[in-house]
Amino acid sequence: MNVLNFDSKLCERTRRQLDAYVSNELLVETTAEVVRHLENCGACSSELESRLRLRAGLRRAALREMPPAHLSQSIRQRLRRAQPGLLAGFRGATWVWAVAATLAVIVGGAAGQQALRLHHARQTVADILLLGVADHLDCAVRGHNYPDLARSQDELLRRLPPDCAGLLPVVEEYLPGFQVLEAHVCSVTGSPRKYVHFIARGEGALLSVVLTRRDGMSLPQGRLLAADSVADVYRAHLNNMDVAGFQSRDYFGFVVSGLGQDRVLQIAQSLAPPARVVLDRSPAATNGPREVSKLGEAASAL
Amino acid sequence: MFSHSKTRLEDFEAAAIPYLADLYRTAKFLARDSSEAEDLVQESYLEAWKSFHRFQPGTNLRAWLFTILFHRIHHFRRRQVKAVRMEHFENAADADNLMAPPIVPEEIRDEDILLALEKLPPEFREVVVLADVQEFSYKETAEALVIPLGTVMSRLSRGRKLLRRELAEVARSYGIGPRDSKTGEGNAR
Numbered sequence: 001m002n003v004l005n006f007d008s009k010l011c012e013r014t015r016r017q018l019d020a021y022v023s024n025e026l027l028v029e030t031t032a033e034v035v036r037h038l039e040n041c042g043a044c045s046s047e048l049e050s051r052l053r054l055r056a057g058l059r060r061a062a063l064r065e066m067p068p069a070h071l072s073q074s075i076r077q078r079l080r081r082a083q084p085g086l087l088a089g090f091r092g093a094t095w096v097w098a099v100a101a102t103l104a105v106i107v108g109g110a111a112g113q114q115a116l117r118l119h120h121a122r123q124t125v126a127d128i129l130l131l132g133v134a135d136h137l138d139c140a141v142r143g144h145n146y147p148d149l150a151r152s153q154d155e156l157l158r159r160l161p162p163d164c165a166g167l168l169p170v171v172e173e174y175l176p177g178f179q180v181l182e183a184h185v186c187s188v189t190g191s192p193r194k195y196v197h198f199i200a201r202g203e204g205a206l207l208s209v210v211l212t213r214r215d216g217m218s219l220p221q222g223r224l225l226a227a228d229s230v231a232d233v234y235r236a237h238l239n240n241m242d243v244a245g246f247q248s249r250d251y252f253g254f255v256v257s258g259l260g261q262d263r264v265l266q267i268a269q270s271l272a273p274p275a276r277v278v279l280d281r282s283p284a285a286t287n288g289p290r291e292v293s294k295l296g297e298a299a300s301a302l
Numbered sequence: 303m304f305s306h307s308k309t310r311l312e313d314f315e316a317a318a319i320p321y322l323a324d325l326y327r328t329a330k331f332l333a334r335d336s337s338e339a340e341d342l343v344q345e346s347y348l349e350a351w352k353s354f355h356r357f358q359p360g361t362n363l364r365a366w367l368f369t370i371l372f373h374r375i376h377h378f379r380r381r382q383v384k385a386v387r388m389e390h391f392e393n394a395a396d397a398d399n400l401m402a403p404p405i406v407p408e409e410i411r412d413e414d415i416l417l418a419l420e421k422l423p424p425e426f427r428e429v430v431v432l433a434d435v436q437e438f439s440y441k442e443t444a445e446a447l448v449i450p451l452g453t454v455m456s457r458l459s460r461g462r463k464l465l466r467r468e469l470a471e472v473a474r475s476y477g478i479g480p481r482d483s484k485t486g487e488g489n490a491r
Contacts (some may be wrong), residue, residue, distance in 0.1 A: 019459045022338055023433055027439050054466060055434050058419065061412030062435040067326035075347045079311060082348055146448060 010037055014044050022051050069142065070134040071240050077127060081120075084234050121220040127241045128219055129236045132254025135195045136208035137239060139186045144194030146182035146199040156183040164196050164211075166278040171198045174271040207264075209259035209271065211279070219247050227265055233272055235265045244268030248279040314354050318347065321364050324436060325371050331431050334374050334420055342378060345372040365438070368446040372428065408477070409467050417469035426461030433458050467478060 014037045020026045021034050038045045059226045133160065139145050145242055158166050160183050172180055178200040186197050197210040225237040233283075236246040242264040253275050255268040325346060329339035348368050350357075357366055419427060432443040433454070443458075444451045 019462065020455070023440065023458070050466075051462070054415070054462070054469070057410065057412060057415050058430070058434050058465075059437075061415045062327055062331065062419075062431070064412065065327040065330055065416075067343070068336070068340065069321055071326065071343065072322055074340075075319070075344055076315060078344055078348060079315065079351050082351060254490070 011041060011044055014038070014041070015047060017077060018044075018048055018051060021048070022055060023168060025107070035060070051105040051277070056272075068134075070130060073130060074096040077123065077130075081123060100121060102150060110237075118224060121222060121225055124217075124220055125225055125234050126236055128252060129234060129245045129254065130238055131193070131195075131252065132208070132210040132245060132256045133238045133241045133243050135186065135197060135210045135212075136241060136243075136254075136256035139195075139197055140199045140206055140208050145186065148181075150179045150181045150201075151183075156180065159184045159267045160196065161185060164283070167196065167198070167211070167275065170278055171200070174274060175200050175202065175207070175267065178207060203259060205257050206261045207255065207259065207267075210249050210254040210256060211275070214247060214250055214252055219245065219252070228269055231267065231269045231272055233268045235261055235268070237261060246272040246276070251277070253277045274283070310354075311351070315349055316342050316454070317363055318350060321367050325367060328368070328431055328436065329371060329375065331416075331419060331435075332424060332428055333378060338378065342371065342374050349469040362442070365442050365446060365479060368432070368436070368438070368442075369448075372446050372448075375428070387410060414472045415465075418465050418472065421468055422461055423466055426457050426464060429454055429457040430465065434462075458476070462488060 014034055017034055018029060026034065036205065038048060055243070060268060077269050099252055108117050151159075153168070156168055160168065166178070168183060179202060180198055180200045182197075182199040184197055185194055187194050193212055193215075196211040198208070200207045213265055219232075223229045225234065231246070233237075233246045235242070237243075241256055241258060242261045243254055243256045244261075244265045244267070245252060246268060253268075253272065255271060322343065325343050326339055328344040329346075330336060333339050333342060346367065350367055353370075357363065419430065422430065428447060429443060432438040432446060434439070439448065440451055440454050440458075444454045447454070449457075
């Protein structure tokens with residue numbers, strides 16, 4: 001511990017006021033006194049300089065901490081689901097809520113309920129597609145977890161769990177004109193979910209093919225929901241990314257890029273059928289949904 | 303009614319979402335865990351939206367959001383208190399004895415500053431984050447934390463001293479050596 005012998009009581013008084021001075025909380029008169037003293041006291045001005053430097057360093061370091069890219073979208077989605085502002089002005093009067101709800105059911109009738117169901121279903125689609133977008137942004141775009149030169153096919157295969165090896169030729173074949181740079185299993189910070197992630201480059205853009213276990217979730221069925229109800233492929237534009245997704249018995253698959261919604265949908269439409277065949281051949285698919293697949297085992301081991 | 307609600311939600315988002323980064327990094331420094339910070343911020347936005355009809359237009363929305371965030375953080379901390387207590391300074395009161403903590407060398411890295419911040423006891427850390435990172439006034443800090451103004455002043459002073467003491471230790475471990483606070487001279491690394 002450093003113990004200082006202050007030159008004068010003025011130094012001691014000034015130093016007691018330095019915290020408030022640094023925070024700009026002193027009265028004008030007191031500030032003038034402190035400034036006068038600092039102009040004539042090297043030790044106190046050095047002390048002030050150190051405090052200002054630390055404060056500036058703390059702020060600079062702290063401002064580098066940024067929220068994850070998906071957080072803003074997640075909040076917006078939760079806010080839309082919450083819908084509390086609908087009758088916010090009537091909070092506290094429970095009977096008003098009851099009457100309003102009854103009236104809404106009577107007046108709105110079946111059409112209203114259907115619109116609400118459609119709204120919720122679209123929200124579910126967006127929530128699921130966001131899984132692929134978050135992994136693409138976190139791992140490929142922000143994390144830059146791929147080499148500039150494509151890995152060899154042997155190297156790519158070594159980086160995949162054995163059960164996913166069959167996916168590599170499918171991805172390569174159904175992404176014509178793209179070079180598969182990377183294949184691995186990864187996760188998004190703060191989530192236990194694992195992803196099999198292929199990163200490819202082509203047509204002037206980066207593209208991810210992401211596969212992850214459904215874990216009880218489902219893309220809701222319906223002509224108004226799927227972009228291609230025959231191939232059962234869904235699409236959206238989320239966090240400035242175009243995403244198209246599909247599901248197999250146990251997995252979701254996503255194609256994510258900034259290539260434009262139509263192109264991404266087109267790739268997903270061609271990729272979905274052969275990818276489903278490979279995914280549903282896995283032990284998880286044959287042993288039932290509660291069984292942990294080798295993909296899951298390999299992923300959770302990482 | 304839907305369109306009215308949508309407009310209201312859009313108003314809320316337009317006003318509140320710009321503070322997301324500030325709220326997240328504050329939650330991160332207080333919870334010391336990214337996923338907890340995400341949860342805290344999401345819950346705070348939901349709570350703010352539910353209470354948005356009570357918000358007085360023209361008053362400080364940022365401060366209001368921070369008040370809600372700290373309400374959540376304190377709730378979170380009550381659940382964590384036993385674990386946290388073991389990790390932190392047991393001699394926080396020693397800070398009062400540090401009349402003039404060592405001057406922090408310029409060579410200290412940003413990462414060291416953040417690590418030192420994480421080691422502060424939470425009641426000091428929250429005041430330092432609000433006053434020095436978010437640049438809240440004493441009054442705004444007191445309102446967000448629901449504590450008296452005098453407590454803000456004393457905790458900020460002690461928090462800053464503890465931070466400097468911690469960084470002086472880091473400097474010593476690097477072999478930089480804290481400079482003499484009277485002469486400003488120190489050892490080169």
